[in-house]
Amino acid sequence: MNQIYYLGIPGSNSYTAAKNYFRSQDNLTGVETFAAIFQKVTIDTSSYGIIPIENTLGGSVVENYDLFDRFDVWISGEYYLKFENHLLAMPTNDAPEDRLEKINRVYSHPQPLLQCTRFFEKHPWMKKKAYLDTARAAQYVSGVQDPSLAAIANQDAAELFHLDIIKKNISDNPEANYTRFFIISSQKQDVPDANRASLLFTVPHVPGSLVRILQTFADNHINLVKIESRPIQKKPFEYTFHIDIAWEKDQEDQIEKLLKKFKKNTQTQKVLGFYKAASLPVQ
Amino acid sequence: MNQIYYLGIPGSNSYTAAKNYFRSQDNLTGVETFAAIFQKVTIDTSSYGIIPIENTLGGSVVENYDLFDRFDVWISGEYYLKFENHLLAMPTNDAPEDRLEKINRVYSHPQPLLQCTRFFEKHPWMKKKAYLDTARAAQYVSGVQDPSLAAIANQDAAELFHLDIIKKNISDNPEANYTRFFIISSQKQDVPDANRASLLFTVPHVPGSLVRILQTFADNHINLVKIESRPIQKKPFEYTFHIDIAWEKDQEDQIEKLLKKFKKNTQTQKVLGFYKAASLPVQ
Numbered sequence: 001m002n003q004i005y006y007l008g009i010p011g012s013n014s015y016t017a018a019k020n021y022f023r024s025q026d027n028l029t030g031v032e033t034f035a036a037i038f039q040k041v042t043i044d045t046s047s048y049g050i051i052p053i054e055n056t057l058g059g060s061v062v063e064n065y066d067l068f069d070r071f072d073v074w075i076s077g078e079y080y081l082k083f084e085n086h087l088l089a090m091p092t093n094d095a096p097e098d099r100l101e102k103i104n105r106v107y108s109h110p111q112p113l114l115q116c117t118r119f120f121e122k123h124p125w126m127k128k129k130a131y132l133d134t135a136r137a138a139q140y141v142s143g144v145q146d147p148s149l150a151a152i153a154n155q156d157a158a159e160l161f162h163l164d165i166i167k168k169n170i171s172d173n174p175e176a177n178y179t180r181f182f183i184i185s186s187q188k189q190d191v192p193d194a195n196r197a198s199l200l201f202t203v204p205h206v207p208g209s210l211v212r213i214l215q216t217f218a219d220n221h222i223n224l225v226k227i228e229s230r231p232i233q234k235k236p237f238e239y240t241f242h243i244d245i246a247w248e249k250d251q252e253d254q255i256e257k258l259l260k261k262f263k264k265n266t267q268t269q270k271v272l273g274f275y276k277a278a279s280l281p282v283q
Numbered sequence: 284m285n286q287i288y289y290l291g292i293p294g295s296n297s298y299t300a301a302k303n304y305f306r307s308q309d310n311l312t313g314v315e316t317f318a319a320i321f322q323k324v325t326i327d328t329s330s331y332g333i334i335p336i337e338n339t340l341g342g343s344v345v346e347n348y349d350l351f352d353r354f355d356v357w358i359s360g361e362y363y364l365k366f367e368n369h370l371l372a373m374p375t376n377d378a379p380e381d382r383l384e385k386i387n388r389v390y391s392h393p394q395p396l397l398q399c400t401r402f403f404e405k406h407p408w409m410k411k412k413a414y415l416d417t418a419r420a421a422q423y424v425s426g427v428q429d430p431s432l433a434a435i436a437n438q439d440a441a442e443l444f445h446l447d448i449i450k451k452n453i454s455d456n457p458e459a460n461y462t463r464f465f466i467i468s469s470q471k472q473d474v475p476d477a478n479r480a481s482l483l484f485t486v487p488h489v490p491g492s493l494v495r496i497l498q499t500f501a502d503n504h505i506n507l508v509k510i511e512s513r514p515i516q517k518k519p520f521e522y523t524f525h526i527d528i529a530w531e532k533d534q535e536d537q538i539e540k541l542l543k544k545f546k547k548n549t550q551t552q553k554v555l556g557f558y559k560a561a562s563l564p565v566q
Contacts, residue, residue, distance in 0.1 A: 062342035208501035218491035
């Protein structure tokens with residue numbers, strides 16, 4: 001069976017994304033860093049990895065773009081996960097609405113703790129406590145078995161660590177928090193009906209060179225789904241660009257020709273993969 | 284005196300950026316969220332705020348771009364801060380090199396803890412402990428006065444909380460970690476010799492509309508320093524773009540004319556400010 005590598009432990013957001021995308025919780029293996037995911041899929045050529053690439057609140061996970069530069073792995077799919085920030089605590093006989101006043105310490109990663117600022121303003125007796133990640137925060141609260149402790153984590157974490165959901169979606173902006181994941185592997189995957197590609201490139205240091213590349217795609221009605229520039233380390237004022245392009249079924253035949261042009265106009269370039277566009281999570 | 288608002292407590296990276304940029308540690312006021320910084324500068328019209336906008340490892344701080352949409356504040360300056368991840372502990376009579384083996388718990392924000400993965404692999408007896416931010420981790424270690432505890436934080440935190448630097452720059456990639464800050468205020472600042480501008484805009488939903496805007500700048504040899512697209516909430520497949528442009532002294536007169544063209548070609552637009560380009564930190 002193909003192993004699937006993700007960041008963290010069962011109950012992490014990457015775990016949930018992997019479980020949903022592959023429609024199975026078997027063969028999921030958690031590791032501790034993004035680099036470890038790239039290493040694992042490079043060594044175990046039948047395996048897959050799942051990595052977050054951008055978040056609506058946090059922006060691009062640039063570390064993973066850098067890892068695409070270092071490792072030869074392919075993107076074969078994308079997946080959008082809506083992040084849930086639920087307040088979890090050990091089960092008791094009290095009704096959930098009566099439990100809030102007894103909770104005085106809330107564990108989570110600092111990022112979700114910050115995203116729930118208004119909740120903490122309304123419940124000033126709750127003290128924010130940082131933890132390495134949301135799943136481990138839930139695991140800790142579950143282990144201590146103290147009804148005055150809570151964690152902010154997702155529904156999978158609640159189920160896996162036998163915690164009750166005291167209050168759902170307590171973040172300030174619960175509708176706005178979703179993350180895009182890429183599915184990666186060391187083998188080039190032939191994805192039928194692929195309609196998206198991710199490209200990484202640098203351009204010659206002359207004015208207008210980026211525009212020339214984008215123009216090639218625009219002239220052919222190929223949609224630019226994402227664009228981002230990023231300074232190159234130790235080369236101030238030079239940039240790596242990431243773009244994602246999308247096309248319709250009847251444009252498939254043009255893509256190969258356009259990518260040849262793209263290669264001619266760029267200084268360095270890497271096609272990260274062809275894949276099917278995922279739908280956004282239901283808002 | 285003009286108040287200056289920053290994120291966190293004295294010893295935070297935002298504190299250090301504010302102190303360095305304004306060359307003073309007076310009138311610095313720490314607050315708990317980025318939104319609070321925007322609120323403060325909007326109410327106190329003589330004040331400034333300092334906010335991180337992008338980090339070489341973490342990418343753009345998209346939350347702050349969203350706040351530019353919600354609040355009418357101006358960018359009047361930029362500053363680059365190199366992030367330091369030093370290992371700090373309470374002073375003892377032992378030599379720093381003898382102390383590493385006695386340290387068994389290291390407190391910091393999860394992000395720097397992750398950035399020091401190789402250090403923790405080499406010192407496997409040290410347990411990573413999450414804290415809300417680096418400065419508060421240093422404050423905690425300083426308060427406990429236990430030589431087996433350490434924090435990962437910067438030099439200002441070491442000085443403010445009377446901790447020794449046991450080991451400098453312990454992150455995997457110490458040269459690569461710098462953050463760009465914007466200086467904001469509610470009053471439009473007239474910056475002499477401004478040579479950069481930050482623009483936020485949306486384009487009509489027709490192919491090639493982004494390219495047309497970039498072309499205007501390229502045709503006039505105006506440098507594109509940064510570009511980033513970001514999906515608009517609840518409008519899938521529509522995007523907000525952030526670009527930063529830079530120009531030379533002899534191009535100053537063109538900018539106003541070009542911005543008029545820019546306004547005509549964009550659907551919505553906001554000029555976030557004109558400012559002087561900061562130099563990158565010495566590597």
